[in-house]
Amino acid sequence: MRKYGKMISLFSGKYDGFSKGGETVIEFQNVTKTYRVMKRQAGFGSAVKALFSREHETIQALCDVSFTVGDGEIVGYIGPNGAGKSTTVKIMCGILTPDSGRCLVNGRVPWRERTAHTREIGVVFGQRSQLWWDVPVIDSFELLRDMYRVEPARYKRNLDALAALLGLGELLKAPARTLSLGQRMRCEIAASLLHDPKTIFLDEPTIGLDAASKLEVRRFIREQNRERGTTVVLTTHDMQDIEALASRVLLIGKGQLLLDGSLDTLRRRVSGKKKIVVRFGGAAPALCPGLTLTACRAGELELSLDPAVLTASDAVAHLAAGAALTDVTVSEITAEEMVAALYREYRI
Numbered sequence: 001m002r003k004y005g006k007m008i009s010l011f012s013g014k015y016d017g018f019s020k021g022g023e024t025v026i027e028f029q030n031v032t033k034t035y036r037v038m039k040r041q042a043g044f045g046s047a048v049k050a051l052f053s054r055e056h057e058t059i060q061a062l063c064d065v066s067f068t069v070g071d072g073e074i075v076g077y078i079g080p081n082g083a084g085k086s087t088t089v090k091i092m093c094g095i096l097t098p099d100s101g102r103c104l105v106n107g108r109v110p111w112r113e114r115t116a117h118t119r120e121i122g123v124v125f126g127q128r129s130q131l132w133w134d135v136p137v138i139d140s141f142e143l144l145r146d147m148y149r150v151e152p153a154r155y156k157r158n159l160d161a162l163a164a165l166l167g168l169g170e171l172l173k174a175p176a177r178t179l180s181l182g183q184r185m186r187c188e189i190a191a192s193l194l195h196d197p198k199t200i201f202l203d204e205p206t207i208g209l210d211a212a213s214k215l216e217v218r219r220f221i222r223e224q225n226r227e228r229g230t231t232v233v234l235t236t237h238d239m240q241d242i243e244a245l246a247s248r249v250l251l252i253g254k255g256q257l258l259l260d261g262s263l264d265t266l267r268r269r270v271s272g273k274k275k276i277v278v279r280f281g282g283a284a285p286a287l288c289p290g291l292t293l294t295a296c297r298a299g300e301l302e303l304s305l306d307p308a309v310l311t312a313s314d315a316v317a318h319l320a321a322g323a324a325l326t327d328v329t330v331s332e333i334t335a336e337e338m339v340a341a342l343y344r345e346y347r348i
Contacts, residue, residue: 003236025199026069026092027229031101033062047248060076061087062098073227074232076246077103078142080343083219084255085235085275089201092233094125105200108133119148122192126204131176137187138175141194146338148195159225189217199231200224206241215219218244239336253346267338276303276314277329278319291315303332305306 036059040050058122062084070076079085090096091103094110094117103110108117123130131140145155163169166186176184187206192200202221206214222245224230234245242249242263249266251259259266273295278285278301285301287293292312295302305315312330333341 001112022069024234025071025073025106026067027102028068028088028092029066029102029106031062031065031091031098031103032060033084033091033098033177035059037063038261045312051241060255062262064101065255065257067250067251067257067260069231070232072225072229073229073248074221074246076236076242076249077233077235077252078237078249078339079252083252085252086203088252089233089235093121093201094118104114119195122184122195122197124188124202124205124347126185126193126199126207127189128137129176131184131187133177134175136173136175137168137179140176141172141191144191144194145195150195154196157195158196159190162193165223166190167216182209185217186211187211187222189220197227199233200235202232202236204236206236206238214238214241221245239334239339244298245274250274253343257344258335258346266342267333269342273333274305274307274317275331275333276305276312276319277331278300278303278323278325279327280323280325282324285319285325288318289317290314 037059038050039057040046065084065088075113077088088097091098092105092110094114097111105117107119108120110117112231128346130144131137132143141159144169150158163172166189168186168190171179171187179187184332189202189205205221207216209217215232218241221232221234225232232245234241236242247262247264248255249259249261251266252277259269276291281299282303287303288310290306290308292304292306293301294304302317305312310318316328316330319328
């Protein structure tokens with residue numbers, strides 16, 4: 001982490017161990033976590049040999065990672081597969097114990113004060129379920145009510161509100177195994193919020209969902225954050241989730257925290273260029289300094305604009321003067337393109 005410390009400080013404007021939000025809810029300081037994994041070749045002979053002599057490999061999931069999250073923030077935690085995102089979330093939930101470092105969530109050490117800690121957090125793992133498979137969803141909710149010791153009046157109030165906001169309705173009467181993935185994920189999110197958690201961890205909450213279900217889940221998370229001030233840590237590979245929800249982004253790669261800032265700051269860090277898509281009839285428009293052709297299709301040009309050389313309005317005026325334009329679109333670099341560029345820059 002020391003290797004990147006100066007870079008993060010210069011990039012984010014401030015990296016002094018304190019959150020950019022209000023009161024600090026999550027403090028994650030100099031955390032390191034390693035795994036010891038057994039290795040062997042395929043085949044029966046290798047399996048027999050492994051009974052007497054095993055080879056192991058040490059994998060460093062996190063290396064001296066530090067960040068803080070303020071009360072009411074929505075933070076996107078991004079990185080490629082195997083970067084350490086899920087390990088970080090599991091440490092903050094109290095499922096894993098780090099090798100070294102300090103982690104406090106709502107003032108508690110998660111793995112030492114598990115009972116008190118879990119009453120104040122909600123967790124959704126996109127590839128894991130907290131619903132009992134063969135019983136109606138409402139039975140799972142009532143069991144969670146008893147586990148978290150939620151008072152009947154508060155449980156009913158929360159259940160009614162969540163059912164209305166997430167459109168659960170008849171889904172509560174159906175066994176979890178009969179639900180579609182989108183329906184089940186809405187139920188999973190409701191289950192994680194029945195006990196009014198202060199902080200919620202969402203690990204790939206929209207994985208496999210259709211477009212309509214993703215929009216519903218994003219809308220609900222925004223409302224939950226706005227109305228109740230819930231702090232949200234979101235890990236996902238879907239950059240549209242990040243763009244729609246996160247006010248701040250943390251980039252992790254090979255177990256090290258690389259960047260910390262807003263999406264706009266990250267975008268400027270990667271590239272100040274804009275993308276212009278021009279549709280035209282007849283002859284193609286002529287280019288000028290500041291415009292670079294990136295793709296050419298029948299009746300359409302895709303251009304890269306350097307704002308340091310040419311403004312977007314001047315570029316459009318120049319293109320319109322030399323051709324019959326039917327449509328012009330000016331856009332920033334997409335979040336996917338931005339993250340791909342960061343991955344290339346840091347070779348992760």
